[in-house]
Amino acid sequence: MSSASVDKHAAILDAAYELFGSGGFYETKMSEVAERAGIAKGTVYLYFKSKEELFMAVTRRDCEGFLEQLEGKLRACSAMTDKLSVIAEHHLFYYYERKQHTKLFFRAPNNNPELVAYMAQFMEAYMQAVVKVLLEGGATEPELMAQSYIGILDRLKMDILFDPEFAEADADKRAKFAARLFITGALGSLDSALGDFPAEAES
Amino acid sequence: MSSASVDKHAAILDAAYELFGSGGFYETKMSEVAERAGIAKGTVYLYFKSKEELFMAVTRRDCEGFLEQLEGKLRACSAMTDKLSVIAEHHLFYYYERKQHTKLFFRAPNNNPELVAYMAQFMEAYMQAVVKVLLEGGATEPELMAQSYIGILDRLKMDILFDPEFAEADADKRAKFAARLFITGALGSLDSALGDFPAEAES
Amino acid sequence: MSSASVDKHAAILDAAYELFGSGGFYETKMSEVAERAGIAKGTVYLYFKSKEELFMAVTRRDCEGFLEQLEGKLRACSAMTDKLSVIAEHHLFYYYERKQHTKLFFRAPNNNPELVAYMAQFMEAYMQAVVKVLLEGGATEPELMAQSYIGILDRLKMDILFDPEFAEADADKRAKFAARLFITGALGSLDSALGDFPAEAES
């Protein structure tokens, strides 16, 4: 692939990321992607076979970037609590930086098995990264624990995406909150009424 | 509204719920909705101004049902721990019963401010319902706590939606897991390495 | 099918006949067909599933008309020689009246198995009509004879299609010529040099 080709390939991905991200799959036109990338309509098809394939490529690049950055940050610290904090910060800041592009995940093409499969694989990889951290602490049910942690982070990110007032400091605060809640549970913040929580089962 | 009208109104909503739920917004045709509802295409427009409005109505009915049922179940118990369990069970079983209709939430129409606003309002109402429970326990940061709990439940429901093997017993197990994790935190399941977690780190 | 529907169905076929006939399949646009039929583009698709299906319908209507008219004319006479003349006149005049629409046969869509099959069936039916006439005269090899006769007529029609000067009288003359040549052979018009033609085989 020549240097010019790389440039164009990347330019198309960038343009598509912007448009798919802010408008969703169905409301983004290939002609707009071409225009924003500064090339002709037909040229897009030299690099991506179809609109769906382009969407897949955009999604894949974004997800891979998410995981790669996460792995890098995790390697930089050793204590499990630090790692959990790193995960929270990464999750929230990643979306904080992309708050304009929420549609990439919410407005995907329907009924595309390849995309569904890829997203499932991405979620699995993300979960396993968290599982790996939890196993260092000898967690039981690490997969459910990992999913729960990701769930907390994913919900706490929502205001980031939709609240225009949201600031970086808020993201940071939420990251810390998430990590602490996950570790210590709500017990710490709740009064003694909880003291009698049946630890084994709520039957 | 006459009784026949009520019937038709409901028939359309039922048909649309099935189709939007299993095919998503963009891949569902108004003509299909009419056909499944057993009426003529034009008649749909006597009851709903547009496809988007119909989607809104379907979503609203579903969300309202979710909240109403939840309120009912919460009124039936008094201890906060019971209520948290009830929330978890409700969340997971509600989706368990609707596992065929995942597209209703994942494949919504793009760029519809009204829908976005409604979903935000629904989330707020759901969150407040949880907040109300948490406040009985005197929680600090009850909103973030509520969101986190919902986040856990929402993530744990994912496998329910996408794993065809998922059984009712699994849903039950996950509900119990979620409630306990939320209350006691991961600490209980992790070894002493966590003992030195800086509980006040976010200060 | 309501009367209005019949009208529209026929109007589309008429418009398509004109355009496919003069421009061929590939160079005729569905929007042109709609415009000439005085309806909206989408309406064409209420009556014909696709451009290819419309082309098929036009072709079928034309071929069926050809055969039906021929059968009618053949029933009106009894002597075999009369029938052969009738065939010749029908073939040449049919194309004479349609000289503006040659493309219907020459510019058909490529690789459409259904169309190929239909044309083969039409040719078979036409041939059998001629065979039936020839069998009254006790012909041997009636199928090859019929094909040959049709071949003569088809070639003699070519100038009709392409020579703008061609007049009705010329068509009539050619019809008579064809019938006589077919019956008596070239021998009558050629001098004695042919006398020694080896009637059984040219080996």
Add this chain to the structure above:
Amino acid sequence: MSSASVDKHAAILDAAYELFGSGGFYETKMSEVAERAGIAKGTVYLYFKSKEELFMAVTRRDCEGFLEQLEGKLRACSAMTDKLSVIAEHHLFYYYERKQHTKLFFRAPNNNPELVAYMAQFMEAYMQAVVKVLLEGGATEPELMAQSYIGILDRLKMDILFDPEFAEADADKRAKFAARLFITGALGSLDSALGDFPAEAES
């Protein structure tokens, strides 16, 4: 034109003959022609100005070959009856050998006046070749006679093109049949009912 150029020119014509012949004009892509000729897409345009011109060149080469071979074979015999047999055999075997390439004639580009003119000129030349033979026998109406003969041959070749079972022996049989029918007419194979055919009816 250098030797390499000649090679390439011929390679393109060969490739185009294969593809136009089996797929027709509209469904053959210039990129496929280039690929099959083993050269780059742009190079085709160094030798042929456009797709239509290439199609013309392919057609012309094929038609010229047809006529040249025919002239050669005709020079090799002297009796008129022999020559008529030679024409029949040539026509049928020429297509027999090219049965894979039927689309070259049936799927020509629409509305190309140059091609229409060339085909008319080819037909004229072919007809004149037959006329020349017939004139040796002192035929009246030699042009109509020639066209008729060609018409018989052209129709009898149809099964050759479309019937996969067709064998060389069948082609030979048809050639003999055509020559004899043309010379002696159907009269020989029909019973006395034809005896009263009004030979001068067209006067």
Add this chain to the structure above:
DNA sequence: CATGAATGAGTATTCATTCAT
């Protein structure tokens, strides 16, 4: 001469919505 990356005109088809009956 040869290349092949880039171009952009061109078109069949769908489907939400309307409105005459």
Add this chain to the structure above:
DNA sequence: CATGAATGAATACTCATTCAT
């Protein structure tokens, strides 16, 4: 109220042709 025939805007994708290298 109900119908469904008619509408027409909207868009992905192809491929002949060009031209900088």
